[in-house]
Amino acid sequence: GVMPGETAKGDLAAGLAASAVVVDEEYTTPEEHHSMMEPHAATALWDGGRLEVVDSNQGTTWIQSELAQMFSLDASAVRVRSEHIGGGFGSKGLRAHQVAAVMAATELQRPVRVVMTRRQMFSLAGYRSPTLQHVRLGADADGRLRALEHRSLNQTSTVYEFVEPSAGVARVMYDAEAHHTANEVVPLDVPSPTFMRAPGEAPGSFAVESALDELAERCGIDPVELRLRNEPEVGPVSGLPFSSRNLDVCFREGARRFGWAERDPRPGRRREGRWLLGTGTAAASFHAGAGPSTAVVTAQADGGFTVRIAAADIGTGARTALTLVAADALEVAPDRVLVRIGDSDFGPAMIAGGSMGTRSWAWAIREAARELRERLALGTPIPPEGITVRSDTTEALGALAQKERHSFGAQFAEVAVDPATGEVRVRRMLGIFAAGRIVNPLTARNQLVGGMVWGISMALHEEAVRDRTSGALYAPDLAGYHVATNADVGDIQADWVDDPDPDDPVGIKGVGEIGVVGAAAAVANAVWHATGVRHRSLPIRPDRILSAGVPASEGGPHA
Missing domain, CATH: 3.30.365.10 (Aldehyde oxidase/xanthine dehydrogenase, molybdopterin binding domain)
Known part of the structure; x- marks a missing residue:
């Protein structure tokens, strides 16, 4: 523990x-019991030798890691997306429905969707x-x-x-x-x-x-x-x-x-x-608390900014909060910032749990935004593909003084x-x-x-x-x-x-x-x-x- x-x-x-x-x-x-409105549901498919899972969960890189280990796959061969979650409250980690969907998709070689019934949730989703x-x-x-x-x-x-x-x-x-x-x-x-x-x-x-x-x-x-x-x-x-x-x-x-x-x-x-x-x-x-997280912030040629982070919005308004954090760190209006979340391809990030999500993600976004601002301050012209900076808060969190x-x-x-x-x-x-x-x-x-x-x-x-x-x-x-x-x-x-x-x-x-x-x-x-x-x-x-x-x-x- x-x-x-x-x-x-x-x-x-x-x-x-x-x-x-x-x-x-x-x-x-x-x-x-958690009794969130949205039941547990996942779709699994194989695409070009890569496993893709479209899910409702509290952390895409968490589920990616668990599935990769369970099915003896390299983590890079698994992509988990969870852009919208209808409530989790701690229950939406790795459950039987994702595993069943992956097994069936592997056997049938076609996309498979598994949705728990409400009664199944009382037995299979924790309490x-x-x-x-x-x-x-x-x-x-x-x-x-x-x-x-x-x-x-x-x-x-x-x-x-x-x-x-x-x-x-x-x-x-x-x-x-x-x-x-x-x-x-x-x-x-x-x-x-x-x-x-x-x-x-x-x-x-x-x-x-x-x-x-x-x-x-x-x-x-x-x-x-x-x-x-x-x-x-x-x-x-x-x-x-x-x-x-x-x-x-x-x-x-x-x-x-x-x-x-x-x-x-x-x-x-x-x-x-x-x-x-x-x-x-x-x-x-x-x-x-806060967990180590990575964030990617891109300055685009049209003056906008895109933030990519494997965060999860489980009904907390994380997208809105992270947009405000990014805009504040970049010193721009919020309407110039697009925040994309819920994709394991964006890199490791803290799950939405333990009241640590917003703090962890905001820290990573702020670090990436700070470095990007420093680069833009040099007057570097922005190419068509934009200028991208990636942050990782692992070292910063490790240096924190021990406190309650x-x-x-x-x-x-x-x-x-x-x-x-x-x-x-x-x-x-x-x-x-x-x-x-x-x-x-x-x-x-x-x-x-x-x-x-x-x-x-x-x-x-x-x-x-x-x-x-x-x-x-x-x-x-x-x-x-x-x-x-x-x-x-x-x-x-x-x-x-x-x-x-x-x-x-x-x-x-x-x-x-x-x-x-x-x-x-x-x-x-x-x-x-x-x-x-x-x-x-x-x-x-x-x-x-x-x-x-x-x-x-x-x-x-x-x-």
Whole structure:
């Protein structure tokens, strides 16, 4: 994996024993599926001894490399194109449909197209593993952490080990003298899980941020203030400095806009007719990285510029963002720039994943554009074929100083709960993020709001259920697997604070996944504030609201 399975410092037992307040709870999240609108589909054909695959994937050079290795081909003998993708969320890597298409095209010597059905996607395209997470927090009476333990267990298949690194959240967010985390897996006879939007952080933040809310309740401290008191100066595990953090700025600005100061901390005190009202908050973080990438920029004789990079636009607006980055680097108007993406022939580039796409590609484009401008400044005439410059960011990324690099955010939610029917409605959400320089506010806000909607879905709806005997899913389709729709989404607002990464040439961090992190926890904490009942298992279905009941006074039951 990309992180250690376990981390430990300090004496956990002693830290918990010396704490004035202790939280010791388990939290669970269910199996979840990507459920993008566009199914997995690919066409394979042989052309002049070269394999061509027209696909919908998150990285053409990634799929090119995998297919070349699988079929014992030289990489130059494989071309993968994926110019348009109708959503991926981590699922659109190498899957059975591409392999089947190549095998059939090879055998039949004619083009073959393979498209997964929706039901096949539930079996063959990966999913987020369910998690069982144990969190123990020990704090002084003023809420400052003395001890923290976060252990997460997820399932994997018997043929492939995939770790859902939920315990990684605590390694970034909160420090304590005794600090222990562990990610563990158990192999079962089930399909292999895979990356799904904010892998690790999405389920991990539900557990940690719910536990922080419980600690705030038991200490009698405001949940925002508790988090501010436990802001670390350096990485809790790594000891490295943060490139920038600004989480405290996010919380203060979010609390001001949300009207947090008027909140009565006691649960179950606000009513509006049949509805109980509550508000909740949670913190968010997601790693801000970059992968080595190449880009080709050509100055044309007609005054235009063409950028070629094997990027993937999975609905994020990457084409638009990269056009703006290129225009800014070339110091020309955007309408003079044409960006071409999604072709492995353009050279190696980072995939659209891990919130690293835009940052990685923008870095490569900026480097190529800088060199091209220097050449054009010499007054060199542009020939009919143009002047072309290729960049490679491998060396630059390798020279980066070691730091903790993350996007951060503060999530706020208000819910209404009907105790008679168990219905939960999210009336409004606000997310304030510190996510680097925002290249395109329109597409960035779309990503952040989309992630927050995903958090509503995670909190209240999404749950794949397997038959415990056969391992098969019940109702593996969009009728049986519920996701949030327009009717489930109230007023959602996302904004950001000034937070450029000082070590990135454009200042980018990433916005693709941070919006979902902490969102489910904010909703769950709001449900507690509305009802006085703590729900530690997602989703918070109506039957769970009804079975838990609503206490007549504070400190009621937990579910």
